[in-house]
Amino acid sequence: MGEDPERLERDIERTRAKLGEDLDALEEKVNPRKVAHRSVDRAKEKAAEVREKVTARLNSSSPDGTGPGVGDKVSDLAGTARQKVAPLAATARQRVAPLAASAKEKAALRSGLDPDTADTREVATAVATGTWASLLEQTRRNPLAVGAAAFAVGLVLGHR
Numbered sequence: 001m002g003e004d005p006e007r008l009e010r011d012i013e014r015t016r017a018k019l020g021e022d023l024d025a026l027e028e029k030v031n032p033r034k035v036a037h038r039s040v041d042r043a044k045e046k047a048a049e050v051r052e053k054v055t056a057r058l059n060s061s062s063p064d065g066t067g068p069g070v071g072d073k074v075s076d077l078a079g080t081a082r083q084k085v086a087p088l089a090a091t092a093r094q095r096v097a098p099l100a101a102s103a104k105e106k107a108a109l110r111s112g113l114d115p116d117t118a119d120t121r122e123v124a125t126a127v128a129t130g131t132w133a134s135l136l137e138q139t140r141r142n143p144l145a146v147g148a149a150a151f152a153v154g155l156v157l158g159h160r
Contacts, residue, residue: 022150023139025157032128 028034054074104123108115111126118126139146 018154019147019150022154023146026150026153032132 104120105115107127108118108123111123111130113123113126115123
């Protein structure tokens, strides 16, 4: 004989709740704004750690007290590095600028914005919003695929 209908309904409700939780966790993990914030926070933490270490080393002199300290050596190296990197950076800017402008123009056109008047942040926001809307629409149209994806994400997150 078949299973109890009330039990099946409870199982379905539990599955829906779990799917909702999985989708919320997935949204938290892949939301571009939240990913960017987490990356910026990690970079700030690393920069603070490096700053503390460098400051401690800069304030010390050579072990015997007669020669230049680490700070002097770092300063010399930084000057040398600046001299060597400046031409490379200029060349990179010259090569990347047209590619960035072309990418911005294409993204603006795809988002329905005027590439001549839209700034980069506006274009990026429009692209992200359009992508997010497309993802939501796809999930509404194909709930089975969403369930399968949530199941796969659950497996991956469960085995970390």
